[in-house]
Amino acid sequence: MATIILNHPLIDHKLTIMRNKETGTKEFRQNLDEIAMLMAYEVTKSLPLQNIEIETPICSMTGKKLVRPIVLVPILRAGLGLVDGFKTMIPTAKVGHIGMSRNEETLQPEEYYAKFPSCLKEADVIVLDPMLATGGSACAAITNIKKRGAKNIKFACLVAAPEGIQVIETEHPDVDLIVGALDEKLNDKGYIVPGLGDAGDRLFGTD
Numbered sequence: 671m672a673t674i675i676l677n678h679p680l681i682d683h684k685l686t687i688m689r690n691k692e693t694g695t696k697e698f699r700q701n702l703d704e705i706a707m708l709m710a711y712e713v714t715k716s717l718p719l720q721n722i723e724i725e726t727p728i729c730s731m732t733g734k735k736l737v738r739p740i741v742l743v744p745i746l747r748a749g750l751g752l753v754d755g756f757k758t759m760i761p762t763a764k765v766g767h768i769g770m771s772r773n774e775e776t777l778q779p780e781e782y783y784a785k786f787p788s789c790l791k792e793a794d795v796i797v798l799d800p801m802l803a804t805g806g807s808a809c810a811a812i813t814n815i816k817k818r819g820a821k822n823i824k825f826a827c828l829v830a831a832p833e834g835i836q837v838i839e840t841e842h843p844d845v846d847l848i849v850g851a852l853d854e855k856l857n858d859k860g861y862i863v864p865g866l867g868d869a870g871d872r873l874f875g876t877d
């Protein structure tokens with residue numbers, strides 16, 4: 671469908687703080703949370719609405735309501751860092767989880783957990799992961815979500831490599847891709863350059 675690179679001044683400012691290797695866990699988390707709120711605004715811009723008749727204190731009018739429920743699906747672990755910001759902006763959203771771990775030798779994703787709300791099939795599903803590198807994890811997560819019946823899927827990530835974008839556009843052309851910042855390339859270990867390092871480790875203080 672569409673690939674949108676946000677290039678938003680506030681996101682770029684906060685992302686630069688996150689990229690800095692001197693930035694510690696607290697500031698990393700806080701900036702990711704703030705970016706998630708900004709991204710939620712952009713990611714939900716094209717959600718379909720339907721008309722609804724209401725009475726204001728003054729008169730009758732035709733208002734708008736979302737057509738479908740919203741389901742957020744963070745890819746564990748690093749996707750968890752985007753959930754609170756999205757939930758702040760969409761408090762009625764339900765949350766599914768999918769655990770994907772990238773094998774550091776083969777760079778292939780391995781799924782270790784999946785649990786989704788029952789409304790997945792009729793929902794607008796927003797898959798969350800700060801990092802889109804080779805695209806393997808996102809691609810496998812989206813495939814799994816589609817197998818469970820989801821039809822309206824968006825993928826939101828903070829930093830993407832061109833290689834990952836290409837993979838999603840090819841394998842899942844029906845999925846809208848919303849990217850905070852497009853980086854230059856992958857290095858020989860599959861890390862995004864310049865990137866921000868290992869998002870999960872920086873978010874949770876593991877190494």
Ligand code: PRP
Pocket residue numbers: 745746747748749770771772773777779799800801802803804805806807808834860868869870871
């Ligand atoms: C990271 C990141 C993505 C994936 C991106 O997760 O959060 O899920 O790598 O890489 P890819 O596009 O090449 O698949 P990781 O597997 O390191 O797990 P973690 O979040 O538990 O650290």
Ligand code: URA
Pocket residue numbers: 748801803860861862863865866867868869870
């Ligand atoms: N996963 C990360 O957390 N960072 C990268 O640069 C690539 C994959």
